[in-house]
Amino acid sequence: MAKNEYDIAKMPLPELEKMGDDASVIVPADLKEDILSEIAASEILSEKSVETVERHHRRFVLGFCAAAAVTVLFFVMDDMGRPKDTFDDPLTAYVELERTFQYISDKMRPGVEKVDELSRVIEKSGAVLGKVTDNR
Amino acid sequence: MNHVILTVAMLFFTAAAYSQDGKDIYMKYSGKEGVSAVYISPSMFKMIGKIPDIHLTQGNMNLAPIVKSLDGLYLIDSGNSAVNADLLSEVKKMVSSGKFELVMQAKEDGETMNIYTLDDGDTVRSFVFCAVSEGECTFICLDGNIPKAELEKLMASAMAEQ
Numbered sequence: 001m002a003k004n005e006y007d008i009a010k011m012p013l014p015e016l017e018k019m020g021d022d023a024s025v026i027v028p029a030d031l032k033e034d035i036l037s038e039i040a041a042s043e044i045l046s047e048k049s050v051e052t053v054e055r056h057h058r059r060f061v062l063g064f065c066a067a068a069a070v071t072v073l074f075f076v077m078d079d080m081g082r083p084k085d086t087f088d089d090p091l092t093a094y095v096e097l098e099r100t101f102q103y104i105s106d107k108m109r110p111g112v113e114k115v116d117e118l119s120r121v122i123e124k125s126g127a128v129l130g131k132v133t134d135n136r
Numbered sequence: 137m138n139h140v141i142l143t144v145a146m147l148f149f150t151a152a153a154y155s156q157d158g159k160d161i162y163m164k165y166s167g168k169e170g171v172s173a174v175y176i177s178p179s180m181f182k183m184i185g186k187i188p189d190i191h192l193t194q195g196n197m198n199l200a201p202i203v204k205s206l207d208g209l210y211l212i213d214s215g216n217s218a219v220n221a222d223l224l225s226e227v228k229k230m231v232s233s234g235k236f237e238l239v240m241q242a243k244e245d246g247e248t249m250n251i252y253t254l255d256d257g258d259t260v261r262s263f264v265f266c267a268v269s270e271g272e273c274t275f276i277c278l279d280g281n282i283p284k285a286e287l288e289k290l291m292a293s294a295m296a297e298q
Contacts, residue, residue, distance in 0.1 A: 090183040090187055094187065101290065108295065110242060
């Protein structure tokens with residue numbers, strides 16, 4: 001800002017009125033038009049920024065609703081695709097469950113037994129090595 | 137508007153890329169020829185859990201501690217060679233999603249057995265068993281929030297039975 005403009009900005013109103021009445025002060029010819037067009041431009045800009053914010057809000061809400069709708073649809077479809085229980089009676093279902101666990105453990109047993117055997121061998125070897133190192 | 141369409145399209149792709157689970161494999165193969173299938177739903181597990189002293193009436197294995205934590209049992213037992221190869225491929229796809237851990241593999245007498253678990257800390261969210269031999273393929277999937285310690289205790293007691 002120029003020094004004069006800065007001083008004018010700080011001046012109280014009665015002094016500004018006195019300056020306005022002073023005929024020796026030269027007023028630019030197109031000052032009024034400039035001021036009016038500045039006011040009009042700032043009004044247009046403020047309308048546009050409100051419109052932009054409203055547009056962003058609309059987009060966000062639409063996007064959120066679309067995402068929510070897709071998620072709900074996905075879960076509904078997933079639920080609709082559930083198979084039917086094989087058994088009607090919980091006791092029969094329990095027997096089948098027990099058979100299943102027994103089957104799994106029977107299949108696991110050979111592998112687990114081999115690991116147990118190996119760990120016994122490692123333990124024995126460790127004990128023998130311990131004796132050898134102690135005797136030295 | 138274009139952004140909304142793009143977002144919805146991306147969500148659909150995400151849904152499409154949703155990985156397979158035990159239910160999907162069960163639904164695909166349960167109706168095929170030469171295939172036996174068993175499904176126990178979360179509701180049925182709740183009913184099983186309400187039966188008083190069930191472990192005292194049926195065998196020596198005590199499943200009571202984990203029954204209430206089970207959400208589903210999917211069992212496919214196939215004697216159909218055409219189905220077996222496809223089923224095995226689907227199981228491999230399921231467990232290779234990166235979240236499953238191979239906890240045991242055993243090969244004996246021409247049979248290969250694999251056990252995978254999907255863990256969440258001290259909880260097993262999914263237990264997958266797959267055994268393949270000449271002409272037969274068995275797939276078992278247990279879903280739920282199974283305490284790891286309880287599952288290990290159960291397996292140990294089942295193996296000690298014999």
